[in-house]
Each structure stands twice: as C-alpha cells, then as structure tokens.
Amino acid sequence: MKLEVDQLTESRRNIDHALAQTERPLRVYSKCKENRERRIGIDRVKDSVEKSLQQEHESIIQHQDIMKELVEQSSMQLDSNTAALDLLSCDLTNKDEAISINRATMAVNKPGKTFNKEPAYDKTMFTDASNLPGRRTQQWAKMTQKNVQASQYCRAESQKLRGKINSICNQAVAEIKSAWTATNTSLHARIKETEETQKKLQQHLNKTLGELRDQEKHIEQLRAAVRNKGQPLKIAQARLAMRTKLPGDEACLDLPHIMLLEEVGQIEESIATLTATLEQAQSVHSDLLQVKQSLEHDIFIKTNSLVIDRSKCLPLRTEFPFHLWCGCKKCKTCRTSLYCRTHTCRQVKNSREIK
DSSP states (O other): OHHHHHHHHHHHHHHHHHHHHTHHHHHHHHHHHHHHTTOOGGGOSOOHHHHHHHHHHHHHHHHHHHHHHHHHHHHHHHHHHHHHHHHHHHHHHHHHHHHHHHHHHHGGGSTTOOOSSOOOOOTHHHHOGGGSOSSOHHHHHHHHHHHHHHHHHHHHHHHHHHHHHHHHHHHHHHHHHHHHHHHHHHHHHHHHHHHHHHHHHHHHHHHHHHHHHHHHHHHHHHHHHHHHHHHHHHHHHHHHHHHTTOOGGGOSOOHHHHHHHHHHHHHHHHHHHHHHHHHHHHHHHHHHHHHHHHHHHHHHHHHHHHIIIIIIIGGGGSSOOOOOOOSSHHHHHHHHOTTOOOOOOHHHHHHHHHO
C-alpha cells in the first residue's frame, strides 16, 4: 500500500506538471491572437488560421478541465489510500503487539523462567464483563478482512486512476500537438498566400507606375503641341487683323484672305483636338493615380499581415512548448518556469525505444 501511495503521488505530480504545461501553448495562443487582432483592412477576416487557433484553444481548455478533475480525484484517492494505509498500519501494530504478548504468555510455562513484574491476581479480572475482550474470533477475523479488502479496493481504484492519468496526459500531448501542428500548417499556407498576393500587387503597381510615367510624358507632349500651335495661330490672326485695314475696294475676300481664314480654322481645330486629347489623358492619369494609391494601400495591408504572421506569430510557434514530467533536472526547471525551452528527456527517449 505504501508503494501505491508513492506511485499515486508521482502520478499526481505528473498531472500537476501536465496541467501547468498547458498554460504554455495557451499563452502562445493568446499572444498570436493578440498579434493578429492588429491586422487591418480586408485582411481582418476569420481565415483558416483563426479557425485553427480557435480549435487549438478549445482543445487546450478541454484538456485543462479534464486534468483539473483528475487532480481533484487524485487528491481524494490519496486521502483514501492514506486512510487505508493508516488502518493497515494500526492493525499491523496491534497484531505485532498481540504476538509479543502471546509469546510472553507461552513463555510462562517454561521452567527456569522468572518474572519480576507479575500482575497481581484479581478475581474481578475474569468475572467482570468490562474486562473481557469485546470481540470474538470471527469478529476479529472479519475486521481484519475488512481492512484488507478496503486496502485492496483502494489499490485497485488507485491503479485505475494512475492508468487514466497516464492515458490523459499522453492523449493531451497528442491532441494539443495535433492542433498546434494544424495551426502552424494553416499559418504557413496563409503566409505563402499573402506573399503571392503581395507579389502580384507589386507587379500591378510596377505596371501602373510605368503607365503613369508614359502618360505623364504623353501629357507633356500634348501640352507642348498645344503651346507650339499658339504662335502660328497668333501670326495667322495678326495677318487677318492687318488685312481688315485694307482701303476701299482692296478689302475683298480674295484667295490670300480665304487661305488665312482656313489656316486659322485649321489651327484652332487642331488646338481643340489636342486640348480634348489632353483632358482625356489627364483623366486617365487621374484614374491611374487612384489605382496606384489603391495598390499601395493593399500592399501595405499585405505587408502588415506578413509582419504579424511571419515575424511575430511564427517565431512563437517554432517549438511545441509542452512535454510531460520525467523527473530530470530540466523537468524541475520547466515546472517552475512556464517559459522554458522544450527538451527531449533521456528517460522519455528510452521509454519510447522500449515501446
């Protein structure tokens, strides 16, 4: 029974350690959740990473509840085991004392045996009912058997509980690690998807910047063409103004006057066409500027998301921060610090190799 008490105490230490270890992935989850709350714009959605993180959180909480219940059961079972051990120890002590007394009683008939302290004979010791034993032999045997059965029952329940603790600990590690791995997979996939989207947006931005440069050159060329038409128009208009001063019958609609009128019309029409083309080019330039701003904003959103997922969340999840108690020095350090690095104990390695 002492061995069972020690083994259950060890199992209780293991489940305490496992329960404390669940706080480490839980804190990583909280930090990742806090970091991803800083996403902005269209990226602030419930993506696959968020769903995986939620499943991971539910798995941790579920196993924490189970472990807390097992801790309470272990405490109650330890109390029962201790009580049964006390009963057995007391019964064993009484029986040892009874054996000593019975041996001394048997030695009374041996020749040459003297007793310095013989009890005084008193007739009432054998006639008074209060001085007679309170139990008969059958009752004495039943009481002893009851203590033995109680201890056997406690040992059986304790063994079941130890097996359950061992199973729950291994199951917790496996399921929480599975959820952890699923979250990491989703995180890597999300980072890859964001990188590809950012690359495409950057390509579109580069093309837009090239079109903007070409459009600005086109606008400058149109403005230069409009400016170049200004001087010929002024000259043609000046010639027409001078011909209006022709005297008398000389002021007629002759061929030079007609050609000047056609020249002014052609220049004005060309300027109007160039001006309309310039306005259209400026409108396209304005649209391209809006596209550029939109692409730059989207790229900023993707860059922010990449910084969060790749630089802040992923480094927290490079190692699975959970391992079971094996009794080594590192385990003792881990038990006092929830932020220590994980390790693979020799005892754990050996046990795996044996299996």
